[in-house]
Amino acid sequence: MWKDKAMRLLMLSAASTSIFLVALIFIFLMKESAPFVLKPGLGALIDRQWIPVSFVEEHFGILPLVTGSALVTGLSMLFTIPLSVLGAIYIAEIASPVEREILKPFIELLASIPSVVLGFFGLVVLAPLIKNLFGLGTGLTALTGALLLTLMAIPTVITLSEDAIMSVPRAYKDASQALGASDLQTIFQVIIPAALPGIIAAIMLGVGRVIGETMAVLMVTGNSAIMTWSPLAPVRTMTATIAAEMGEVSFGSMHYQALFWIGLVLLAVTFVLNVIAQRVLVRYGMMK
């Protein structure tokens, strides 16, 4: 009897570990960043400069980092969404079984490439290409990062979108074809609308993945914390800032707290994105 109870308790705690950890991380981030958010007041929050080390005046405005992340993520989605959705349509609806068996493992392989390795590829191949293509001083730009992130987001978005498309009942397709619709009409007017909630959720999860990605963007975006919306300018993302600066910051300093504040914002954004994606999936009964 007590064994059952003990076992139950053990398994419950194992299962709750992740909840506990997420809560812990949130609390920890809040605790470490609280002095920064409270002390200098709102001024620091809307400061447009990030100059954490300076002999004159230090600035801890995370705005350029937020726009950096937004720019890279937005650009990346500009490529990811059409590529993934079209790819998913092809794999789910048009590809022959043989093609599917060739395509799917490669997409999964793409997902398993470590981001540092992709970063190398970006540094050696992509950056020079973009530098020459646009005649820039440096190939380390927001666009370079966005292209790399696209490679990382595509497997997630393509696989989940494909699931969504595959789960559209065959009866819809039959009905459309029986009315004389062509394959393309059927795909774009019946299947895609029916799969849209799943595709949107897939895109949301892709965005979450892209915003959180660190290593590759650190390597190829040039890391200059300036506020810009130009795809061809070097930018610095929130993630790259934390990764690059955490090692050198003095414990408990204003800079240290500001980095935690960045972490908190980042976590909040990805959390919200995930919640929205889950809700969309649950609402339309696509959650497996």
Add this chain to the structure above:
Amino acid sequence: MVETSPFPADTEHVITTSKVNFFYGATQALFDITMDIPGRRVTAFIGPSGCGKSTFLRIFNRMNDTIAGTRLEGDVRINGEDIYRNGSNVVRLRRKVGMVFQKSNPFPKSIFDNVAYGPRIHGTHDKQQLAEIVEKSLIRSALWDEVKDRLESNALGLSGGQQQRLCIARALAVGPEILLMDEPASALDPKSTIRIEDLIGELRNEYTIVIVTHNMQQAARISDYTAFFYEGHLVEFNATKKIFTKPREKQTEDYITGRFG
């Protein structure tokens, strides 16, 4: 069929097939089926599961084409036109030959958009014109009164019987001459079934209707002609009255008296 033709002398045969063999991969599903289906009449296909009646039905709008590895031999003509010849226009064929499926399958769209789907893909975008087609089709399918105040609500909110009538309206909206129905009432409750049968009765004078059914009473109630299929062969095809009172073949008799099937 040695007997004299069951059809009146002035019968116009809309669908004619000659020596049709059909294969799923290496498996032959239909054997040498030669059959003339009269226009503006209801023809029922009956027979036990797996006898090929649905497969045969789906030949008329080439829905079997969507299944990989299928093959057809023989001649299938609609209004004299070989629908399987090279370069035959499947889109035009399916406009002319509508289909209602066993399980009602409205799109997850509004009631209006469901009915307007066919006309839209065939190029009608004028709002006024679409509204007219939708109204006319829904009236024809005896659904208008129930849905006229909520044309914009999702079709999946309708009851099973309403959904099936919506599917009939959707098929009618493209202006077909022939309606293929694959057990259209088998998933419905008795009341909804009666409504579908009544509807078929109302449509019979304007459309050539071919209906597959498991339900022999249904075939007897609604059809003018009945074809009995068994193991991929057309065993007997005759006026429904004849089939159910004086079947020529022993197998037919055994089936309709419930000895097997």
